[in-house]
Amino acid sequence: MLRKLKSWLGVDKQSKYVREYFYMTNMKASIYMSIVVIVLEIWMILRMTRTIFEKNLQSQIWTLTEKYYSNYVLLLSSGILMLLYAIRALTKKHKHKWIAFLVMIMCAAVAVFEVWMLSKYNGSGKKLADLVNYIILLSAAILMMIFSVLLMRGSEDRKWQSLSVMYVFSFVCINFGIIISVNGYAKGEQMLTFLTMELFVICLLVWRPIWGFIVLTVSYLIFYYRISGMIDLSTVGKFTGVVDFSTVETGLGDGIKINGFTMWLSTLLFCIANYNKTLSQAQKDENLEEMNTYLSRISVEDELTGIHNMVYFRSEAEKLLNYVTTDKERVIFLFFDIENFKSYNDKYGFYAGNELLIKFAHEINNSFKGSLVARYSDDHFVVLTQSEGSMDIIEMLSESIHHLQGEVQLSLKCGAYKPLGNESDVSHACDRARFACNNIKKHFGRSFCLYDKTLEERFTLKQYIVNNIDNAIENDCIKVYYQPVVSTKDGTICGFEALARWKEPNYGLLPPAMFIDVLEEYRQIHKLDMCIIENVCRDYRNAVDNNEPFVPVSLNFSRLDFELCDIVGYLGKMADKYKVPKSYLDVEITESALTEQQNFLQNATKKLHESGYSIWLDDFGSGYSSLNVLKDYNFDVMKIDMKFLSGFDDNAKTKTILKNVVDLTKQLGMNSLTEGVETAEQFKFLESIGCDKVQGYYFSKPQPYEEIKKLITSGKLKMPSNA
Ligand code: C2E
Ligand code: MG
Ligand code: MG
Helix, strand or coil: CHHHHHHHHCCCCCCHHHHHHHHHHHHHHHHHHHHHHHHHHHHHHHHHHHHHHHCCCHHHHHHHHHHHHHHHHHHHHHHHHHHHHHHHHHHCCCCCHHHHHHHHHHHHHHHHHHHHHHHHCCCCCCCHHHHHHHHHHHHHHHHHHHHHHHHHCCCCCCHHHHHHHHHHHHHHHHHHHHHHHHHHHHCCCCCHHHHHHHHHHHHHCCCCHHHHHHHHHHHHHHHHHHHHCCECCCCCCCCCCCCCCCCCCECCCHHHHHHHHHHHHHHHHHHHHHHHHHHHHHHHHHHHHHHHHHHHHHHHECCCCCCECHHHHHHHHHHHHHCCCCCHHHEEEEEEEEECHHHHHHHHCHHHHHHHHHHHHHHHHHHCCCCEEEEEECCEEEEEEECCCHHHHHHHHHHHHHHHCCCCCCEEEEEEECCCCCCCCHHHHHHHHHHHHHHCCCCCCCCEEECCHHHHHHHHHHHHHHHHHHHHHHCCCEEEEEEEEEECCCCCEEEEEEEEEEEECCCEEECHHHHHHHHHHCCCHHHHHHHHHHHHHHHHHHHHHCCCCCCCEEEEECCCHHHHCCHHHHHHHHHHHCCCCHHHEEEEEEHHHHCCCCHHHHHHHHHHHHCCCEEEEEEECCCCCHHHHHHHCCCCEEEECHHHHCCCCCCHHHHHHHHHHHHHHHHCCCEEEECCCCCHHHHHHHHHCCCCEECCCCCCCCECHHHHHHHHHCCCCCCCCCC
16 A cells, blocks of 8 residues: 555655666656757847847846846756756767856856845845845856856766756746746736746656656745735726726635646646656566566576576587687587486486586586586586697596585586587587487496597488488388297297388398487487388288288387377277287387386376287386386286396306296286297296296297298298187
C-alpha cells in the first residue's frame, strides 16, 4: 500500500536507467522549450523597443525596463543557457563558448540592474512583492552567470549542472508568467502568459508527481495571492455595462476561481499522466536493454560456467588462425573430457555436478590465460593455445581434477590436434582433437593423445560412416548376417542372431565394431536397426514363401533406439507388413545400456513384453551392475557374455562361475544362452550344467542366410523338425 502510494507520488526509488531516461527526455524537451522561449523573447524585446520609439515612451524607459525588459532579458538568457546545456547533454559536446559568454554578460546586466533597483527601494510606494521580485531576478541572474561560467570552462556533461539549469530556467519561466500576467490582469487583460508558462514547464518537462504538484500549486497560490488584492475586472460591469468603482469590491470573482482551479487540476493531471507514460516507457526500454545485454552476453558466454561458449570460440579461433602474425607451427587445439563425470553426477546429484563443472571451467580458464578457452558441451572443454608449455598445464589440470573428485574417481583426458599448413577450419580441428581424446577414453593411465596419421585413417572412416549411412541403407549395402543359436537339448538350431554388416566398395565388409559406436555417437543408430528389422522380416517372408525352414531371430537394439524413434511401433509395423509372428522376433538389449536407472527403458521393455516379444539380456557380465539389472527388469533369456569362457581351459573358477550363473537364471525363471562357444569341450560343459542355449564359432560364424542354408542342407546344422 505504502509502496503504491510512493510510486503514485513518484517518490519511490528509481533505477539508474530510469533516472537517465528521465534526464534525457527532459533535456530533449528543454531544447524545444528553450527555442520557443528564445524566439518569443527576441520578438517581444523587438516589439517593445519599437513601441517605445513609435509612441515616444522614452520618458518611461526605466519603468518599462523594471517591469518588462529585465524579465525578457533574463528569460532570453536562461532560454539560451538551457539550450546550450541541453545540446551538451545530448551530443556530449560543447562548442559555442562565446554564446555562454554573451549569456553571462546579459545576466550580469540584469543583475546590475536589479542591484540598482534594490538600492533605490525604500519601501515608500513600492509593494513588498516588488522587493521579492528584485531579489528573485537578482538570484536567478547570479545563478545563470555561474552556470555560464561553468559552461565556458568546457567541462564534461555533468548531470547536476544541466538539471540545475533546467530548474532555474523553469523557475524563471513561471516567475515571468506571474509577473507579466499580474501586470496584464491589473489592466484587465487575460492571464494567458502565466497559463502558457505553467503548461510549458509542467507539461513539456517530466516531473515526479509530487514535484509537479508542489511547483504548480505554489505558483498558482503566488499568482492568486498577487491578483487577489486587485479588482476583478473580468466581472465588473458585466451586466450593466457601467462601472461604478465605489460599489465594486476587490477580490477574485467565482469565474476566475473556477477556471483557475480547472486549469490547475488539468495541468496537474497531465503532469501525472506524462510522468507515468514516460516511466512505463523507460521501464519497457530498460527491460529491453536488459534483455539485449543478456542475449549478447549469452551469445558469447556459456550459461552454466560463465566462460566463453563455442560460438565465441569458433569465430575468435578462426580470426586467430587467419592472422598473418600467428605462428601456425606453434598452435595447438586441445580437447578435454572429464572421464567418469556421469558417475559423479549420479552420486552427488545434478547441482554438485554443475558446481564441479563451474570450478573446473575457471581452473582451465585461469591455467590457459591469454589463450582461447571455451566449454564445448557437457563436461567437455576446448582450448586453442601455444604448444610450448601446454603439457605442463595439462598435467597440472589432471592433478587438480583429483582435488575436486570426492569419492568418485575422476580423470582428465586430453586430445590434441595441430592444424596443418593454412588450415583454418575450427570445427574440423575440434573434431580431430575430440577424436584423439575419445581414443584414450577408458585407457587407464593415459591422459594425453595427439592426433596422428593412424588416428587420421580411423577418423576418415568415422566421417565416412556418419556421412554415408543413409546412402548405404538406400543402396542395400547393409546386410544381415545370421549366427545360429543351438539348443543344448537336441543340438538343433533354435534361433538366429541377426548381426549387421556394411558392404563398402572401398573398405570391404565392415564389422559392427567399426560403425555401431560411431552411429550411436552421432545418434544415427536407429536407422541401421530399422533397416535390419525390415531385412530380417523380409528374409522370413521369402523363406516361408519358398517353403524353407526358419527359426526365431533375435535383433540387437541400441538404448538410443528407444529415444530416437518408436522402435517398438516400427517392429510391429514390419511384423504386420511381412506377416511375421511375434514369437519369431526377439529383442536383445545389451547390459551396458541398462546401467542407469532409466524409467523410459523400463517402460519400453514393458511395452515390448506387452506386445508379445521376448526380451533378451545381451552380454550379461560384461558390465558392472549386472545383478541390479536383473532386479529392475524382466528378461526372458540371459545371454552370458563370451568373456566368461575366456579362461575356460586354465582357470578353474570359470566353470564354477558359469554354473552358478546358469543356476541363477533358472531361479529367476529365465533361459540361459552362452555366447562365444568355440570348442566341443565348452559345449559339453555348458550342456552338463543345464545351459539352455549356446552360440559361437563352434557351430557357425555369422553368415548370410544363403550360406546358413547351405550348412543346413549339408547337415552341418540341424533344423528342428517344427521349423
Ligand atoms: P553381440 O550382440 O554380443 O553379438 C555377438 C558378437 O560376438 C558378434 O560379433 C559375433 O560375431 C561374435 N561372436 C559370436 N560367436 C563368437 C565366438 O565364438 N567367438 C568370438 N570371438 N566371437 C563370437 P559382431 O557380429 O562383430 O557384433 C558385435 C556387436 O555389435 C554385437 O555384439 C552387437 O552388440 C553389435 N551389433 C551387431 N549387429 C547389430 C545391429 O544390427 N544393431 C545393433 N544395435 N548392434 C549390433
Ligand atoms: Mg547380441
Ligand atoms: Mg552379446
